[in-house]
Amino acid sequence: MAYPYTSDHEVRVLSEHFGDPSARTLEGARRNGRYETLKKAFEMGPDAVIDVVKDSGLRGRGGAGFPTGLKWSFMPKDDGKPHYLLCNADESEPGTFKDRELIRWDPHQLIEGCLIGAYAIRAQHVYIYCRGEFFEASAVLGRAVEEAYEAGLIGKDIMGSGVDIDVTVHIGAGAYICGEETGLMNSLEGRRGQPRVKPPFPAAVGAFGQPTTINNVETLSAVPHIVKNGADWYRQWGTEKSPGTKLFCVSGHVNRPGNYELPLGFPLRTLIDEVCGGIRDGNALKAVIPGGSSVPIMNAEEVARCDLDYEGVVACGSMLGCASVIVMDETTDIVKQVRRMAYFYAHESCGQCTPCREGTTWVTRILQRIEDGRGTEEDLDTLVEVTDQMTGTTICVLSDSVAAPVQSSITKFRDEYLALIRRGERVGAA
């Protein structure tokens, strides 16, 4: 048994070398076939690389699920400007812990993906934006970048191809909002990480005012495998609209939490019961958040019929996001957990847009009041009304993200709120 738990259901493409320290070194990475695909990509040419990624149907793994090949094709050609590829390693969505593992166990897989991506969009410089807390992961990545430079795999005239690409590891300083692509660009430029108004879109005016593409760590890590094996190979897993494998980060009340690489479309209930060994202490399931704290909460009935692909989760009233499955058993105090999530958004709001800056704080206060046993039934209506006004009214979706757990929990777990408000009964209270 390898890293830390595995399952027979898994298809380990990206996570094949998790838990193997030798895969981190250039020597080990070469043994695992890293950088062979880069050479192939140079022979194919940038447009052919974009085409194969398009055909594979790879969708952005950072949460939005936008088709990667299409995003790359938006980049202008022969415009004489510098282009940038930004790799988003500012992983900070509560429930998500895949990028850190991808970076620290297989950094060369990511670097190769970055180089192929940069070549496809004709970028000369890649910035890998690691969140500031990732001291260990960014040190591993930095060492891997150094090794690749020394071996002539990054820099001028890579492997004699005439292609020049630089890679720089950049660090953030603790701001969730820098994971939003335009916030990330501002932060990279040495500003406060406040998101920008779109348009202009990054492909036209991005980092340093130049055409820019931003991709998630997992997206770029998948690219070498797709370019190497072809689009059809990748499409053998997943569904028509959501092909391929995906790392599912399972946390919360399961017996074996961890990262599991599974084909998209995998049944959620099987993930919990078989892959993760069921719910702790044999408890009953109460709720699941399938895509990180920014998506609506699902109740047990929805979980039972949910398949984990982008469309399947939407059909069950939530979103796949970055596939961060947070499992809550019957002992969970929903009011407390929703309040904790709301507090997170209040803490992380960049303060630019009034509905978000004010809304996140007031929502947190109202939830705290309810949790403290001083709430009223009207508070629930107020919460719904306030979060309604926080949806679709701001520059980025952080504001919408707080509405999702609040509204869905009030709809699906209203009884629990009412029990607390009317009778002071709390779940899980001794």
Add this chain to the structure above:
Amino acid sequence: MSDLRVRNPGWAGNTGEFDLTEEQVRGDDFVGTRPVEGGHPAATPSYAYMRAERDPEAPLFEGPYAERFEKLLTRYPEKRAALLPTLALAQEVRGHVSPETMARVAELLDLPDAYVRGVTSFYTMYNKREVGRFLIQVCTNISCNLCGADDVLEAFLSTTDTELGEISKDGDFTVVEAECLAACGFPTCVQINSRYYENVTPADVPNILDRLKERGE
């Protein structure tokens, strides 16, 4: 590393079926001696580190740190873009980013003082005040919270005899609440200076604190 009394420091998993050392888990380069001057310029920002030993009065920058600062500047098309890594470097040397430090960084990067203050105050990782030698950040966000993070936070506070954000009497510890540290599958996650401790339970807390005092890191 078999002498460790802490369960799986830094290890992302709790099955106990692994035979990896701390170096193998965290990366040799992270655990070993890291060049203060910052290695290859491409990787220089990633050499940030939170040290227990620091000097709030140290000049910005001299010796190997000056070399590292110069390397940072070479990687961006604009000088301003080096601001975040430069602030991290200043904090590595001095332990926190005081208004004087911000003014000095502004001078180094030809930026207005107020601009640097605006940026510094936006990001949580820059300590605007002094902290203990070990900054203990306990994640209490949802995944850790579901698995008892509040108890772990409480254990750190009571064992160090401090309130949130306060420096302990011996100057060693400051305990704060952290937002999600991206280790949700291994709760509770605690970041102490540059290192993650995963699967921390209240029972582990005294061992972790003793180990920090003993090893100085």
